[in-house]
Amino acid sequence: MSTVGKALSLLNLVASLSEDTGLSEIARLAVLDKATARRMLVDLEAHGFIEQDKATKRYRIGAAPVRLARIREARFPFLRTAIPVVKALNEETEETCHLSEFSGHELWTVHVETSPRANRVIVDVGSCYPLHATASGLALLAFLPEEQREAFLAQPLKAFTPHTVTDPEALRARINETRARGTSVSRNGLEPGVISTAAPVLSPDGLPVGTISIAAPEVRVDDARLAELNSAAQAAASRLSAALYGLDIRQKR
Amino acid sequence: MSTVGKALSLLNLVASLSEDTGLSEIARLAVLDKATARRMLVDLEAHGFIEQDKATKRYRIGAAPVRLARIREARFPFLRTAIPVVKALNEETEETCHLSEFSGHELWTVHVETSPRANRVIVDVGSCYPLHATASGLALLAFLPEEQREAFLAQPLKAFTPHTVTDPEALRARINETRARGTSVSRNGLEPGVISTAAPVLSPDGLPVGTISIAAPEVRVDDARLAELNSAAQAAASRLSAALYGLDIRQKR
DNA sequence: AATGAAGGTTCACATAATGAACCGATAAGG
DNA sequence: CCTTATCGGTTCATTATGTGAACCTTCATT
Incomplete structure (x- = not known):
């Protein structure tokens, strides 16, 4: 592996440690020689990616990533990254796909690519839309911290069609199913004749920042097709998570 | 310079470019061979620090810094803590206020609140910006350990306006003044017609982690107003130091 | 005083970085 | 339609650079 690659892996390692860590331990964890690890730490420190506590001599993640992240965010806000993913999903499935962002306890539709x-x-x-009546809402609820989820379920829930599930216990079951599978399904929850599926876009801490979902006329979706749409939505959502947060594509020697 | 150092400088360079940029131009700007630049870009890309537009083949800052920045900010909430302080200073003074962070031997502007x-x-x-030509830079230099300060002063210093102080001895005098007073002042150091004042944000060990500064058109600032801005900057910086390190958080080991 | 583990440094050696020259593609100009 | 000048990307002999066993100093523990 290239020296630069090793250094970046080392940076990732240090970032993943929840406490300031000494040279020897870092070298051990990174499976690098102490001298090598130190040289890299010094290089990373000179550029602000790592910092060393002067008192304890231990190392930790530095401030440079914050600076770079602001530049990145200024140029690539959530939308700009997400739209191509939604477009691709739309082209792949030929169904209406939409992106929602979780903001202020609600889920807002921020982009739509309509079926041809x-x-x-x-x-x-x-x-x-109300969280309990849509696939996106279920996907979000499934990955929300328990406390927020229960706070939502404690409210009175409105029925939009005869099929809307409003019973908290029944919803809990569907939410658990969703969490286990990674994608949610909603049949006629909001609008009769519509089936939709959604997957959460997860931030690095595992919390949902939004959802990607597919909505189609029920007549076009049999069980096999539903399974296809499910996995397409999930793939798109993971791709978006990776694109947003730079999940590490690690390559070993 | 180490290969890792070169790669990190290259990353900084790419981050500083406001548009996606091609390989040849990047290599030219970085003063690296095309092949070398490419190898580094590929390494950086594999770890998500750079991304390449698949269509245009051009490179840009990647998403990995966002992920690392979240980790950093979770542990050391510099921005989260600092922004409200800068905002308040901006509202109080009605002048442009900015926050800089010392990282990798340089002082980076990380947040700005612009005058109304x-x-x-x-x-x-x-x-x-260069340390010797700005109020923030002087404030930083004044509280840096002697060794680092002298290392900086030993370099050749560029003049940006006829008023830029570049003589090491003269700078030392202004730095001592700054340290005694607690705030720095720069008249036309970088840009004609601009006066600015800055105060260091000090960590518990007395070292500067950044600066808060105010920049205003000279025409609005007489001696009395300057004294006001000085003390406002200093108050904001101490408030931030206290918020960052005061009372609780910051546990040493 | 002896021990062991820490952070950090040294230097002979081996590996990985380097860059001139190259390729194929694309575009502009005569 | 050929020439020229870009571009992104690749190759490979040369050599600069990274590597790591052994070392040093310091510090806490025994």
């Missing part, structure tokens, strides 16, 4: 078919589902940008 | 006035000073987030 004549019979299609329309979703409006800017809309904000 | 029509005639105002603009400072860019991500910029990195």
Whole structure:
């Protein structure tokens, strides 16, 4: 592996440690010679990616990533990164796909790519649907901390169609299913004749920042097709998580 | 210079470019061979620090810094803590206020709150100015350990305006003044017609981790106003130091 | 005083970085 | 339609650079 690659892996390692860590331990964890590890730490420190506590001599993640992250965020906000993913999903599935962002306890539709078919589902940008009646809402609830989820379930929930699930216990079951599978499914939850599936976009701490979902007329979706859409949504959501947060593509020698 | 150091400088360079940039131009700007630059870009890309637009083949800053920045900010909430302080200073003074962070031997602008006035000073987030020509730089130098300060003063220093002080001896005098008073002042050091004042944000060991500064058109600042701005900057910096290190958090081991 | 583990340094050696020259593709100009 | 000048990317002999066993100093523990 290249020296630069090793140094970046070392940086990742140090970042992943929840406490300031000494040279010897870092070298041990990184499976590098002490001298090698130190040289890299010094290089990384000179550029602000690592910092060393002057008193304890231990190392920790530095401030440079914060500076770079601001530049990155200024140029690539959530939307700009997410839209191509949603577009690709739309082209792959030929169904209406939308991206929602979790903000202020609600889930907002921030982008939609509509199906090219004549019979299609329309979703409006800017809309904000109840969490219990949509696939996106379920996907979000499933990955929210228990406390927030229960706070939501404690409210009275409105039924939009005869199929809308409003019973907290029944919802809990569907949420657990969703968490286990990674994607949610909603049949006629909000609008009759519509089936939709969604997957959460997870931040590095495992919390959902939004969802990607697919909505289609029920007549086009049998069990096999539903399984296809499920995995397509999930793949898109993971791709987006990776693109947003730079999940490490590690390559060993 | 070490290969790792070169790669990190290259990363900084790419981050500083406001547009996606091609290999040849990057190599030219970094003063590296094309092959060398490419190998480094590939290494950086494999770890998510750089990304290459698949269509145009051009390179840009990647998402990995965002992930690392979240880790850093979770442990050392510099920005989260600092931004409200800078905002308050901006509201109090109605002048452009900015926060800089000392990282990798340089002082980087990490947050700016711009003056509401029509005639105002603009400072860019991500910029990195020479220490001897700015108020922030002087404030930093004044509280740096002697050794680091002298290492800086030993370099040849560039003049940006006829007013830029570049003589090491004269700078030492201004630095001592700054240390005695606690705040620095720079008149036309970098940009004609601009006066700025800065105060260091000190860590518990007395070393500067950054600066808070105010920049204003000279026409608005007489001696009385300057004294006001001085003490406002100093108050903001101490408030930030206290917020960052005061009372609780910061547990040494 | 002896021990062991820490951070850090040294230097002969081996490996990984380097860069001139190259390729194929694309675009502009005569 | 050929020439020229870019571009992104690759190759490989040369050599600069990274490597790590052994070393030093310091510090706490025994």
